Amino acid sequence: MTRDAPGEPATATVQRHRWHTAASYDQATGRIQRRNAALVARLHPEPATVRRALDIGCGTGALTEELLGTLPAARITALDVSADMLARARTRAAGPHAHRVEFQLGSFLGPQLFHSRPANATGTGEQFDAAFSNAALHWMYPRYDDCFTRVHRLLVPGGLLCMASAGRSAATDAFDRRVRAATEHVTPGTGEDFTQRRMTADEVTAVARRNRLEVDDVFLVERRYVVSAAAYATWWLASGGPWQTDPPQQEHAVELLAGVLGGPEAELEMVHASVFAVLRRPK
Structure with missing residues (x-):
């Protein structure tokens, strides 16, 4: 998740998660979120064959909005931990x-995932022809094996x-190091190293194969933007922000972080x- 231009203020978190409200989230994530969603929705080689999608x-x-356009015959189950996010998704769809x-x-x-659904003939519960995910799986770190x-x-x-x-790439690692070095003294003991959530194409391949998924395709897209520190x-x-608990008020947090990154008008690249993949359960 990222953005292309100065965004809207972050506010309170939802359901113990660190994101702000759904409305502000949409404004803050910008074009990259929509571009990645459009790309993910078009990764399936035979969209007309999908009847059940997750x-x-x-x-x-x-x-979800993209999938409604690219999967002409599919019924889609859209899952999220935030009721606030889901309310906005319903409006969007x-x-x-x-x-x-x-x-x-x-x-x-x-x-309790899908616990209310009846088991199918094989006794394995509800199953899907395809699953899709954009900018969500990294929040499941360190449980990638459980996820796959x-x-x-x-x-x-x-x-x-x-x-x-x-x-994850050499450039994202270098950028994360620069930001962490500049901000760690204003987030003592609370700062999260987001680098650990990132995966290279090789790491996605490894975790997929460990969990009996074949790799049809995997590739990395790297983008760079010059933006103000604010x-x-x-x-x-x-x-999500660097504070895992007890974050400052939004205005103070922006001022604090921008200040140690060179001042609100300072520019940084x-x-x-994003790592994209098409993974297949073998027949």
Whole structure:
């Protein structure tokens, strides 16, 4: 998740998560969120064959909206942990195809996922022809093996996971180091090293294969933007922020982070990377 221009203020978190409100989140994430969603929705090589699809971590519905256009015959289950995000996603999906989407509140790794659904003939519970995810799987760190094991279980044999998650490259590592060095003294003991959530293409391949998923395709997209320190601080807070607990008020947090990054008008080159993959459950 990232943004292209100065965004809107971050506000309170939702359901113990660090993101701000759904409305502000949409404004802060900008074009990259929509571009990645459009790309993920088009990764499936045979979209007309998909009858049941799962959107993992649908957020405010950017990917769900794309899937309604690219999967002409699919019924879509859109899952997210935030009721606030789901409410906005429902509004976004309103229209002639809204009846094809079911929104479900819950955690993908939670023990009660789809617990109300009857088991199928094989006794494995509900399964999907395809699963899709944009900018959500990195929030499941460090449980990537659990995540991909659950994907394997939820896909029908031959089913695909089409995904985008936080990507890792030499440039993202260097950028993260610079930001961490500049900000660690104002986030003592609370700052999160987001680098640990990022995956390279090789790491996605390894975790997929460990969990019995074949790799049809995997690639990294790296983007760079010159933004003001204040714009970057606003985006960072919108995407979770460095404080895992007890964050400052939004205005103070932007001022604090921008100040140690050179001042609110100082410019920095922001590096953003996403790793995309098409993973298949073997038949």
